[in-house]
Amino acid sequence: MNPLLGCCCFLLWLISGSFAIDLSSDSIDAWETLTNSSQYRSWPNLSRSRAAGLRAQRDVAANISIVYNVVAGINLNTVVFDTFGYNETSLRQFRNLLNVGIQTFVVDLYYNEDDSNWGLCSKEMIIDQLNTSTGQCDASTFNISSLVTTLNEFIVETNNVLSINVLYLMFRLNAFSFNETYDNNVRTPNNLSTYINNIDKVVSPLVIDPDVLPTLTSLLFKYGLRVFPIVVQNNLSKNTSYNINEDMDVLYVATDSPNPKQSNYLTLSFKEHTKINCQNYPRDIRPHLQFSYDSNDLPFTYNTYPESIGCGFSPILNHRFHNISELSNFLELSLWSWGPYQPTITDQDELDIKNFINEIDSGDLVINSSTFNYSDYEYNSNGNNNDQDDDEYLNRCAALTKIGWIATSCDRKMHALCQNKFNVSEILITDDKISYMKADVQCQNFNGDTKKYELAVPRDAVQQTFYKSFIGNDSIGLWVNLNSLSSENCWVVGVNTNCPYQIIVSKHIFATLISVSTVMAFLLFLLLIYLQFQRLPVHKNRKYWRKLLNERAKNNHDGVPS
Ligand SMILES: *[C@@H]1O[C@H](CO)[C@@H](O)[C@H](O)[C@H]1NC(C)=O
Numbered sequence: 230m231n232p233l234l235g236c237c238c239f240l241l242w243l244i245s246g247s248f249a250i251d252l253s254s255d256s257i258d259a260w261e262t263l264t265n266s267s268q269y270r271s272w273p274n275l276s277r278s279r280a281a282g283l284r285a286q287r288d289v290a291a292n293i294s295i296v297y298n299v300v301a302g303i304n305l306n307t308v309v310f311d312t313f314g315y316n317e318t319s320l321r322q323f324r325n326l327l328n329v330g331i332q333t334f335v336v337d338l339y340y341n342e343d344d345s346n347w348g349l350c351s352k353e354m355i356i357d358q359l360n361t362s363t364g365q366c367d368a369s370t371f372n373i374s375s376l377v378t379t380l381n382e383f384i385v386e387t388n389n390v391l392s393i394n395v396l397y398l399m400f401r402l403n404a405f406s407f408n409e410t411y412d413n414n415v416r417t418p419n420n421l422s423t424y425i426n427n428i429d430k431v432v433s434p435l436v437i438d439p440d441v442l443p444t445l446t447s448l449l450f451k452y453g454l455r456v457f458p459i460v461v462q463n464n465l466s467k468n469t470s471y472n473i474n475e476d477m478d479v480l481y482v483a484t485d486s487p488n489p490k491q492s493n494y495l496t497l498s499f500k501e502h503t504k505i506n507c508q509n510y511p512r513d514i515r516p517h518l519q520f521s522y523d524s525n526d527l528p529f530t531y532n533t534y535p536e537s538i539g540c541g542f543s544p545i546l547n548h549r550f551h552n553i554s555e556l557s558n559f560l561e562l563s564l565w566s567w568g569p570y571q572p573t574i575t576d577q578d579e580l581d582i583k584n585f586i587n588e589i590d591s592g593d594l595v596i597n598s599s600t601f602n603y604s605d606y607e608y609n610s611n612g613n614n615n616d617q618d619d620d621e622y623l624n625r626c627a628a629l630t631k632i633g634w635i636a637t638s639c640d641r642k643m644h645a646l647c648q649n650k651f652n653v654s655e656i657l658i659t660d661d662k663i664s665y666m667k668a669d670v671q672c673q674n675f676n677g678d679t680k681k682y683e684l685a686v687p688r689d690a691v692q693q694t695f696y697k698s699f700i701g702n703d704s705i706g707l708w709v710n711l712n713s714l715s716s717e718n719c720w721v722v723g724v725n726t727n728c729p730y731q732i733i734v735s736k737h738i739f740a741t742l743i744s745v746s747t748v749m750a751f752l753l754f755l756l757l758i759y760l761q762f763q764r765l766p767v768h769k770n771r772k773y774w775r776k777l778l779n780e781r782a783k784n785n786h787d788g789v790p791s
């Protein structure tokens with residue numbers, strides 16, 4: 230073994246050793262372990278479990294149209310700027326919100342008719358700034374350019390296959406003037422397009438036809454684009470001196486018409502969250518992007534927020550927060566796919582905590598451990614009849630529960646969700662409770678037909694809701710086709726699928742092994758990647774394959790299971 234690599238591995242062993250967590254049958258320890266990696270505790274950084282969860286969700290949905298993509302959003306004005314001020318502090322908060330995985334931002338833009346400039350401050354704020362030295366709006370540092378700069382810094386940092394994702398910028402356009410009359414013929418206004426064109430990886434209606442939005446993979450990797458600039462509300466009056474038509478090539482304009490007339494009109498629902506229509510699966514209507522927002526009077530709760538997601542509407546938080554980190558509780562519920570604190574990066578199996586699913590389902594999310602009543606939860610240490618210390622499949626397989634996917638032991642016995650490959654509406658649930666490995670095989674052999682059925686995995690929020698309806702009252706969850714068997718924290722569809730990111734890493738090795746300094750730098754990089762995608766130890770892998778083969782063979786002999 231290369232001595233450098235050996236040194237590296239030693240370091241790894243040291244690090245992984247120090248993070249090892251002892252299992253305990255105590256519910257307090259169980260909760261501590263789970264919430265240790267929560268978004269609340271990790272704020273303002275993205276929590277490790279959410280990083281893995283967002284990536285898995287993105288990859289599962291990679292081949293479906295982005296119109297079905299449900300993401301978390303906020304209104305920058307009401308949640309950030311009004312609280313932190315129209316200044317650089319708000320820009321730092323904006324960056325934090327990007328970091329923690331918010332993908333939709335609603336922001337007000339103001340056109341000053343007098344100097345033909347676009348900015349982020351309203352007339353009232355500018356007056357306030359002029360009259361008092363402690364005014365709210367500091368346009369010399371807080372302007373559309375600096376907002377774009379902050380966004381671009383994030384985009385550059387996350388332009389890698391592990392973190393890349395789509396973003397939606399939703400503009401509300403306003404105009405004001407200090408003079409009663411103004412001459413709208415003499416000046417050449419500075420266009421919004423100038424700012425939009427400066428956004429890195431920005432999507433334009435010239436490249437992506439709003440009538441046929443692409444799949445996520447296609448958008449991110451074929452076109453190499455990420456940011457949709459969309460006008461959701463145009464409050465410019467008829468007599469404004471600004472000509473929005475000049476921005477037609479760079480800005481999408483939201484419309485609720487299903488058959489838009491102009492080439493940059495994007496059909497989109499943007500609705501107050503109590504007024505949305507829940508979508509059914511499979512869909513029979515023309516698909517379009519859907520967003521819901523709340524207000525101070527009707528704020529999202531830990532119940533209505535995930536409900537909106539389950540209906541296929543990306544929720545936009547628009548109500549005031551006392552402390553911005555309280556957002557993290559909504560973020561914990563913001564993946565349409567995974568349940569809160571999932572996929573767990575600890576040895577803790579959420580399904581072993583009694584009442585967990587019911588409490589989360591009833592909107593009782595843990596804000597922080599000091600306000601949490603542990604006696605409501607009992608840790609069910611022998612619920613799975615497994616010697617967990619010896620369970621190499623611990624939290625390596627995903628079950629669909631009422632609160633989303635939960636990473637659990639592949640040896641757990643549960644019903645499996647099988648789907649007809651040729652008719653997405655036809656769902657069959659296995660009669661027996663079986664292990665994950667058996668679930669895969671049983672679905673394939675359902676009704677003696679080896680080609681027709683497969684272990685299913687939901688690809689979007691509405692499909693997930695449809696699948697959830699098959700969870701019986703007596704059942705905690707159903708096996709779905711998702712596992713991290715090949716690599717820890719790397720979730721893939723299919724028992725035999727390898728983690729795609731490891732291939733990238735090893736290709737990278739050969740390309741980068743040029744000089745000693747690059748080797749050193751690269752080993753550090755490798756260490757980081759390795760920590761994220763630690764493989765199952767070789768001997769365990771071998772055991773796993775043997776077991777899998779045995780199960781396959783057994784099933785063949787036993788004939789077709791029900
Ligand atoms: C967030 O990340 C930074 C940089 O990696 C680190 O220094 C800081 O301790 C982290 N904060 C938390 C709360 O994890």
Ligand SMILES: *[C@@H]1O[C@H](CO)[C@@H](O)[C@H](O)[C@H]1NC(C)=O
Nearest residue numbers: 287288289290291292446722
């Ligand atoms: C997407 O579809 C292509 C072609 O059908 C396939 O090769 C690829 O593996 C799919 N990707 C995912 C993540 O399912």
Ligand SMILES: *[C@@H]1O[C@H](CO)[C@@H](O)[C@H](O)[C@H]1NC(C)=O
Nearest residue numbers: 368369370371372373374375
């Ligand atoms: C906008 O903010 C940036 C950075 O904070 C500053 O350099 C720039 O001069 C500002 N632009 C205007 C027009 O004030």
Ligand SMILES: *[C@@H]1O[C@H](CO)[C@@H](O)[C@H](O)[C@H]1NC(C)=O
Nearest residue numbers: 406409410411466467468469
């Ligand atoms: C522009 O129109 C609005 C109403 O649409 C009116 O209130 C405003 O006074 C007008 N401004 C000018 C400068 O004519």
Ligand SMILES: *[C@@H]1O[C@H](CO)[C@@H](O)[C@H](O)[C@H]1NC(C)=O
Nearest residue numbers: 599600601602603604605606
């Ligand atoms: C915690 O829950 C238990 C059982 O539900 C209850 O008896 C107890 O009063 C609760 N404690 C607090 C501090 O709410």
Ligand SMILES: *[C@@H]1O[C@H](CO)[C@@H](O)[C@H](O)[C@H]1NC(C)=O
Nearest residue numbers: 649651652653654655656657
């Ligand atoms: C698909 O499956 C559903 C549910 O089993 C059934 O009602 C429907 O008729 C099937 N469609 C076709 C085309 O077979």
